[in-house]
Amino acid sequence: MLDLKTLLIMEFCTTALQAVAWLLAWRAWRQIYELKVVAAGFLAIAFGLLLLIQRGPDPALWRILTDNTVIKIGVVLLADGLTRFLGQPRCLRFGVFCLVAHFLCVGASLLLAPQALSIRIHASTIFTLALMAVMIRTLVQDRSQPAFLRWITIALLAEYMGASVLQSALVYLYPATVGNGPILSNINSWYFFQGHLFLLGFFLCLLFMVGMRLSMDLRDRNSALAREIAERRRLESELSASLDAEKAARQEQRQLMHMVSHEFRTPLAAIRYAGEMLDVMLERPQEAVAKRLRAIEDAVSRMTMLIDRFLASERQGEGLLKVEKIDTLALTEQVQNHFDLVALGWRLHFTRVESLEDYWADAEMLRTVVVNLVDNALKYSPPETKVDIALFVRNNLLIIEVSDQGIGVPAGEQSHIGRRFFRASNTRATSGSGLGLHTCQQLLNYHNGSLSLRPRGGTGTESSSETGPDAGMGTVATVRLPLSGLLSGQSWQHVETATS
Structure with a gap:
């Protein structure tokens, strides 16, 4: 026969190590914040098992209630962490409701019939069925994880539900299995053994889920990076084409400026030459004529200066010194x-x-x-x-x-x-x-x-x-x-x- 205390010690050590592993995983991947809820769940279960190990053969009623409640808090946290990790609606309120109901039921049985261990076992079974059903529904609705991994986890949860129902059935059909004592004995060690296997299997399933989540995140990031690189290459190509077009436009503008300035200078030179010839030919021009000749010369000079300004600006833009x-x-x-x-x-x-x-x-x-x-x-x-x-x-x-x-x-x-x-x-x-x-x-x-x-x-x-x-x-x-x-x-x- 399996020794109950030995099983509890082994299960405590395993669960505590799992809690530490999830804490380290959360510190490594802070973006998966749900891992700290899962770590808290394993830590609560480990603490509850430690309380079970430390209590004596004739524990106080409040101690029995406390030990069972701490373990049930861990189960609620595991269920909430799983739903949050898979992006499903949270089940914390439902879990708290089940926890309060279990606490009141167990507390009442301890006050009214402290020797009736079967009532506490049936209450624990109902609590387990409710929380496991929520987790199964979450896995069925999820599409972020591979189907085979979700169904393996569902089978694991269903096995634990079946073991809980089997224990209640044995207690109901064969009351001698609990010996009408206030606490569990070695005869119920098989239930804690399969619970230990369930926690190991659930840990592995969650570990694979986290690995798939990180793999999908990496794939999404690589896809986003590839899209960004493609977009930047497209923008770079468009920018290069725009720069080439702008250079061509500026070159055409410079050519136009030089052409226009050349075309302007030719008639301006002719006008200046004609004015100078008139000034030479007219020995003593009238004041009005002389004034108009000076105005023509002034206008030509200012037009020439304006052309020089435009050319100087264009020349400066080309950087020719x-x-x-x-x-x-x-x-x-x-x-x-x-x-x-x-x-x-x-x-x-x-x-x-x-x-x-x-x-x-x-x-x-x-x-x-x-x-x-x-x-x-x-x-x-x-x-x-x-x-x-x-x-x-x-x-x-x-x-x-x-x-x-x-x-x-x-x-x-x-x-x-x-x-x-x-x-x-x-x-x-x-x-x-x-x-x-x-x-x-x-x-x-x-x-x-x-x-x-x-x-x-x-x-x-x-x-x-x-x-x-x-x-x-x-x-x-x-x-x-x-x-x-x-x-x-x-x-x-x-x-x-x-x-x-």
Whole structure:
């Protein structure tokens, strides 16, 4: 005959190890949070078995009730953990109801008939049938696990239900099997032995279910990753096609700009030549005729300048630099001659020009910057005022300042100045394209330089952090370029840090 206490010790050790195994599995795979409920169920059963082992041959009634209730709590947790793991509606409320009913029934039998062990056995059987039926229904409805694994688990649960029914039947038909004692004896050891086998089988079934769950999760993740890779490849292909189309469009735009500028320059040159011929042929033209000839020349010059701005912007976008040695005095003479051709040179006032004969830069780009700044100053200043120009060296920087007495820049629009096609709100009465300052900033970027605007009334000659006051006080445009030019490879940030 099997020894009941030995079986209880063996079953306690096995169940405790299973509880530890599920706790470790839960810590390894936290995303399967249901494993902690299963671990709690095995832990409760192990604790209940430990209480059974420790109680003596004549235990108190409350001890009998406590031991059985703790084991039944473990069964409820196992049922709830299984339903949650399979994604089915939880059965915790039903399990608590069955637990309370079992507790009241066993408690009443212990108070009214403490020697009637059969009543407690029948109550335990009914409790087991109810909880096992819930788990079987969960497995039947599940489609996440393989069919063979679900049916093996169902057969295992059905076997335990059959063993419980068999024990109740034996107690009912053969009362001598319980000996009319208050507790179980060795004659009932077979029931605990098959219960031990059931827990081992249930543990293995759950273990395989977890393995299948992880395998399916991995397969789903691999499928999602494959879809994401395919989508990224598709997007990369579309992006590459878009970039190719954008490059082709930009190339066509550049070709169009060059073609249009060439077509514009031809008639403009003819108009300029015709105007010069008229000026030569008419020795003493009338004032009205002379005024119109000057207007024609001025219009042609401005149209040519506008074309140069567009071409400079396109050229800057292509990143073509023609680095050469520049003489700052020659640069100022070129600027003066440029505005002399449009009869505006008399308004230029060079307040300070320091000679620098060994500065390396793109001469055309740098000249375009100065001409654009001076043209802006002339355009937005009263026609009788002068535009001050200074070119000097300070703190290892080449400084170019263009100062006017014009309409200035509204304070709230300082941050927008320099955007492509942006024009301040107080410039509506004057024609313009909004490309002058934008072109200057883009060309200066290639020289590691910077452009800043400040009100003429501001203090200092190199401040770029002031916020503009009310319009009408004039503007000072300041260009800062590394004195080393484009041959040293130094960045603008390095020069500024070294001189701060």
